[in-house]
Amino acid sequence: RKMSVPCSLSARFKGSFAYFTVKDRLPQILTKVIDTVHRTKSAFLEEYGEEGIEAEKKALAAFSKLRNELHTDKPLLLLMDNLPDTELWNQYLEHQQSLLSENDQPSWFKSPWLYVECYMYRRIHEGIVLSPPLCSFDVFKEVKNESFFQSQQAIIALCTYLQELAKKIKDVGEEQLKEEFFKLLQVSLWGNKCDLSISAGQDNSQKSSPLASLTDLQSCILVNDTDHLWTVLSHGMKMRSSQASVSRVDIVLDNAGFELVTDLILADFLLASKLATEIHFHGKSIPWYVSDTTKSDFQWTIQQLRAANHRWMSKCGSNWDSNLKKEVWLYHDHLFWTLPHEFCKVAQVAPDLYTELQKSDLILFKGDLNYRKLTGDRKWDFTVPFSQALNRFHPAPLCSIRTLKADIQVGLKCGQGEQLTSSEPTWMISGQYGVIQFSALI
Ligand SMILES: O=P(O)(O)OC[C@H]1O[C@](O)(CO)[C@@H](O)[C@@H]1O
Numbered sequence: 001r002k003m004s005v006p007c008s009l010s011a012r013f014k015g016s017f018a019y020f021t022v023k024d025r026l027p028q029i030l031t032k033v034i035d036t037v038h039r040t041k042s043a044f045l046e047e048y049g050e051e052g053i054e055a056e057k058k059a060l061a062a063f064s065k066l067r068n069e070l071h072t073d074k075p076l077l078l079l080m081d082n083l084p085d086t087e088l089w090n091q092y093l094e095h096q097q098s099l100l101s102e103n104d105q106p107s108w109f110k111s112p113w114l115y116v117e118c119y120m121y122r123r124i125h126e127g128i129v130l131s132p133p134l135c136s137f138d139v140f141k142e143v144k145n146e147s148f149f150q151s152q153q154a155i156i157a158l159c160t161y162l163q164e165l166a167k168k169i170k171d172v173g174e175e176q177l178k179e180e181f182f183k184l185l186q187v188s189l190w191g192n193k194c195d196l197s198i199s200a201g202q203d204n205s206q207k208s209s210p211l212a213s214l215t216d217l218q219s220c221i222l223v224n225d226t227d228h229l230w231t232v233l234s235h236g237m238k239m240r241s242s243q244a245s246v247s248r249v250d251i252v253l254d255n256a257g258f259e260l261v262t263d264l265i266l267a268d269f270l271l272a273s274k275l276a277t278e279i280h281f282h283g284k285s286i287p288w289y290v291s292d293t294t295k296s297d298f299q300w301t302i303q304q305l306r307a308a309n310h311r312w313m314s315k316c317g318s319n320w321d322s323n324l325k326k327e328v329w330l331y332h333d334h335l336f337w338t339l340p341h342e343f344c345k346v347a348q349v350a351p352d353l354y355t356e357l358q359k360s361d362l363i364l365f366k367g368d369l370n371y372r373k374l375t376g377d378r379k380w381d382f383t384v385p386f387s388q389a390l391n392r393f394h395p396a397p398l399c400s401i402r403t404l405k406a407d408i409q410v411g412l413k414c415g416q417g418e419q420l421t422s423s424e425p426t427w428m429i430s431g432q433y434g435v436i437q438f439s440a441l442i
């Protein structure tokens with residue numbers, strides 16, 4: 001039985017957020033990339049000599065060409081680097097081509113928004129890879145690290161809170177445990193405000209204490225299925241009789257910087273409270289959507305905390321380090337996460353990843369882009385059930401934790417979306433609203 005799905009969001013809808021993104025935001029991001037590479041010239045010279053300068057020129061030429069293609073709505077091109085995912089990308093392009101008539105070609109302003117936006121980040125990566133010896137240079141590293149440092153105070157507040165909680169966790173009753181879980185889940189939700197692609201790389205860090213404002217923010221959570229999450233987790237905890245049985249939570253990470261710290265804090269709490277026994281993190285294998293977490297960001301963040309000149313920060317850092325060594329925390333970076341496919345295609349495109357996800361008791365998907373991929377980035381009505389928009393993607397009970405930064409939202413009550421639109425026209429893209437949206441359907 002083939003389910004019918006609405007069409008993809010796309011820049012071909014003039015005036016839509018997709019149109020605005022492809023027209024303005026993506027070129028701005030590319031311009032910043034060009035600027036970063038340019039500014040790093042002397043460091044390249046120092047590290048690689050003349051060869052570094054040649055590579056810098058080559059990368060800059062690739063990015064200028066890319067910016068021009070985007071600007072003039074040129075057809076999307078095949079990738080020329082020989083990476084493990086190159087073939088998959090090129091097949092995807094051929095597939096998009098096959099959906100069009102013969103004299104039409106996939107292009108920036110005509111193809112699905114999700115595809116062209118992912119494609120831009122993949123082309124940036126190609127530009128770097130084809131400019132050896134720069135191949136491992138992360139053009140977004142600098143802004144990611146800055147955003148971490150700018151949220152120092154908020155990070156200190158969270159680490160201190162967590163360590164105080166850890167001290168008394170054995171004596172905390174079920175009701176209070178639930179409350180603490182709700183709190184840290186919301187911190188992780190609002191941590192998602194801090195990504196750098198919505199602001200085209202502008203400073204967007206958390207400055208105030210993230211715990212103080214939770215009550216005020218509660219009315220901004222449009223769908224809040226936290227109770228369901230609690231049921232899944234606490235049930236798992238009670239069922240775990242012998243030491244051998246595990247409760248596994250997977251967190252599909254989004255942004256590095258402050259958001260990543262909020263996710264690690266939540267993960268730490270899940271272990272300390274015994275709500276879970278094993279946490280699997282999923283990051284990106286290449287720099288992605290400006291601030292997304294790579295393995296190097298993940299390691300860097302934990303090292304920064306460990307080395308921090310603050311008692312509770314460094315305590316968190318060293319605990320997290322040992323969680324990784326003990327393999328109660330595991331980090332994965334499957335290349336599927338940086339393909340343009342919607343998640344309902346995981347089983348087909350990356351069966352190994354799907355099998356892995358099926359082992360989970362609960363999968364948390366952080367952030368806006370993951371929401372777009374969960375729902376296929378399509379023009380769904382506001383009231384369509386979340387499980388329907390997932391289009392049969394259901395490896396395990398799953399939950400999206402995202403602030404709204406794209407004009408897509410499902411699972412609302414009748415009239416809720418319309419009411420928000422009339423009172424606050426930018427509710428879908430401002431990052432001021434969030435959802436904790438769960439689906440248990442098997
Ligand atoms: O880091 P997040 O929450 O996935 O957000 C990524 C951003 O990039 C976008 O995909 C926009 O281009 C938005 O949907 C969102 O603002």
Ligand SMILES: [Mn+2]
Pocket residue numbers: 195197254255289291292367369
């Ligand atoms: Mn992101």
